Amino acid sequence: MTVMKRGRKSPDKKIIPAADYPALLPPARRAQALRLLRSNEMLDKANRVILMKKAELRGAVMEHVERIEAAARAKDWTLVFEMAHEIRGLAATAGLAATGQIANGLCRYLDTLNLLAAAPDVTVTSLHLDAIVRSARTEDDAARYGATVADQLESLVERKLGAIKEAATS
Numbered sequence: 001m002t003v004m005k006r007g008r009k010s011p012d013k014k015i016i017p018a019a020d021y022p023a024l025l026p027p028a029r030r031a032q033a034l035r036l037l038r039s040n041e042m043l044d045k046a047n048r049v050i051l052m053k054k055a056e057l058r059g060a061v062m063e064h065v066e067r068i069e070a071a072a073r074a075k076d077w078t079l080v081f082e083m084a085h086e087i088r089g090l091a092a093t094a095g096l097a098a099t100g101q102i103a104n105g106l107c108r109y110l111d112t113l114n115l116l117a118a119a120p121d122v123t124v125t126s127l128h129l130d131a132i133v134r135s136a137r138t139e140d141d142a143a144r145y146g147a148t149v150a151d152q153l154e155s156l157v158e159r160k161l162g163a164i165k166e167a168a169t170s
Helices: 027-038 040-073 077-090 097-116 122-137 139-169
Strands: none
Touching: 027 040, 040 077, 040 122, 077 097, 077 122, 097 122, 097 139, 122 139
16 A cells, blocks of 8 residues: 555555454453553553643643634634644643533534535634633633533534524525
């Protein structure tokens, strides 16, 4: 199989089903590795590492928050989506669950709009962006109100996307 280069499709490219991948470990060793990964000792170790890296992860989330704000000001929706995607992936591990949930809603909204070839609604994006910024910067407010805000924004996204889909089929 050849390596794909950007913008070019390889004629001999094929998708290999996961079941057809060769095993990297023999069955007995694989079972042993899974037992180790699922052990309380390993979970405790992983949690200690995450706790040690939490400040670093929060810093990374805050960098993405600054970049998403700049991208929104520039109306660069591709970059807004990319930053929201990064935030949703890091936020929960960094202890910012509400921020991740809100960023996930924005990702879903922008992704669906892209599929429908529709422009983002300024109000919907502004509300999401403001909520992402506030939840990332004010931990107490995020803990108290984050889940409620995320749920309300999710309802707004559902209504907006439903209206866009209805208009497209009319």
